[in-house]
Amino acid sequence: MNTAPLICAAAAFMTAAAAAAPPAPVCRFASGEQTAALVELYTSEGCSSCPPADRQLSALATALEPGARAVPIALHVNYWDKLGWADPFAQAAFSLRQDERVRENHHTVVYTPHFFVNGEELRAGATGLRAAVHHANAQRPRASIAAQLLPADKGEISVDVTARADAGTGPAALYVAIAQNGIVSDVRAGENSGERLQHEHVVRLLDGPLALADGAARLQRRFALPAGSDAGHLELVAFVEDAQSGAVLQSLRAGPCDAGTLETR
Numbered sequence: 704m705n706t707a708p709l710i711c712a713a714a715a716f717m718t719a720a721a722a723a724a725p726p727a728p729v730c731r732f733a734s735g736e737q738t739a740a741l742v743e744l745y746t747s748e749g750c751s752s753c754p755p756a757d758r759q760l761s762a763l764a765t766a767l768e769p770g771a772r773a774v775p776i777a778l779h780v781n782y783w784d785k786l787g788w789a790d791p792f793a794q795a796a797f798s799l800r801q802d803e804r805v806r807e808n809h810h811t812v813v814y815t816p817h818f819f820v821n822g823e824e825l826r827a828g829a830t831g832l833r834a835a836v837h838h839a840n841a842q843r844p845r846a847s848i849a850a851q852l853l854p855a856d857k858g859e860i861s862v863d864v865t866a867r868a869d870a871g872t873g874p875a876a877l878y879v880a881i882a883q884n885g886i887v888s889d890v891r892a893g894e895n896s897g898e899r900l901q902h903e904h905v906v907r908l909l910d911g912p913l914a915l916a917d918g919a920a921r922l923q924r925r926f927a928l929p930a931g932s933d934a935g936h937l938e939l940v941a942f943v944e945d946a947q948s949g950a951v952l953q954s955l956r957a958g959p960c961d962a963g964t965l966e967t968r
Contacts, residue, residue, distance in 0.1 A: 732957040734848040738821075739772040740839035741942050741954040742832070745801045745817040748790040749783030751894035756816030759832070761903040766833065773836045774954040775904045776882055776940055780815060788893030792886075792905050800909075807949035821951040822944065845869045846943040846952035848877075858928050864941045865921045866953075874946035877920040878911030883929060885936045907932070912946070 744760045746753040759766070760775050767773060778797035779790050805813055808824040818825035820835035821842075851863040866877040886902040907929040913920050928934065942954035 729851060729853045730957065732850045732852075732955060734844065734846075734953050734955045735772075736844065737772055738839055738842045738844040738952075739774050739954045739956070740820050740836040741822075741940075741951045742773050742775045742836065743804070743819040744775070744777045745780050745797065745804075745815055745819075746777055747780050747783035747793060747815050748888060748890050748895060748900060749786055749788040749893040750815045753816045754895065754898070754900055756818070757900065757902055761901070763832070767836055768833075771836055772840055774940055774942070774956040776880060777902060777905045778909075779905065782813075783815070783893070786893060788890055788895070791888065792902070792907070794909075796909065797906070804949060821954075822949040844953045845872055846875065848941050848943060848953055848955040850939055850941055850955055850957045852939055852957055859925045860928060860934055860937065861923075861925050862939055863921070863923045864939075866915065866919065866941065866943050868915055868918045868943060868952060870918065872918070872945070872952065875915045875918075875952060876912030876944050876946050877915060877922060878909065878913070878942050878944065879922050879924075880906045880910070880940040881908040881926050881929070882906050882938050882940055883932050883936055884938065904938070906940075912944070914946070915943070 742763065744756055746757055757777065760777055763773055763775050778800065779792040780798040780801055781793035781795050782798055784790055784793055801813055801817060804819050805811065807822065810824060818832060821839045825831055825835055846866060846868045848864065848866045853861050862879065864879050868875045882904045884903045886905055888900045888902065890896060890898050890900060908926055910922065910924065913922055939957040943952045945952060
């Protein structure tokens, strides 16, 4: 799985108090000319059938063909919490988003684990994931996304994301998420009691929808880092959706800068 093209540059930010401050790394990403597949997994630590799907999402990069582009995210739902284990990564907003996804696909059943690829429900289950990503990649992108990441104050990350939709696309919206990797969780109750679970691409913050005006939108924001995380384990995900159908027009994954690729300008 390829991430979006990456250009990292060093930019100096000087203040009166620290005129000789070292340059802060700035990473710039662009979505490119291929449609990336946004792979959404709705999951829960309270669900005994979810860990295999979590592992499949984590291993997606190595499971796809060379050149395939996928942007995986795990959204932990909260409706399992009342059954014995409160998932520390669950949010009610993710449960509501899953409801919306199901309705957009003209279905009624909500369950976990539940995959969607570019807004389309994966009715074949996880076995159809590779084919769905391939199908999404073959489509012409109907939007473009650019993102810039840089450290802000301690405990924060600053993001600058712009999105543009093709002319004639219709109403569209931008979403920006901060996801966390390398999570290890010891479950002490519920269906997975006694299990040590490992998670990747777990959405901790989700901002949107931000409507595109005249086919464009820009989001500039400082996000507080989730408790217990650091910038090296975080990634930014941005995607543009058709506001009526929920179809994903383009998506972008922006990981931490590799210090070895920084260029001083």
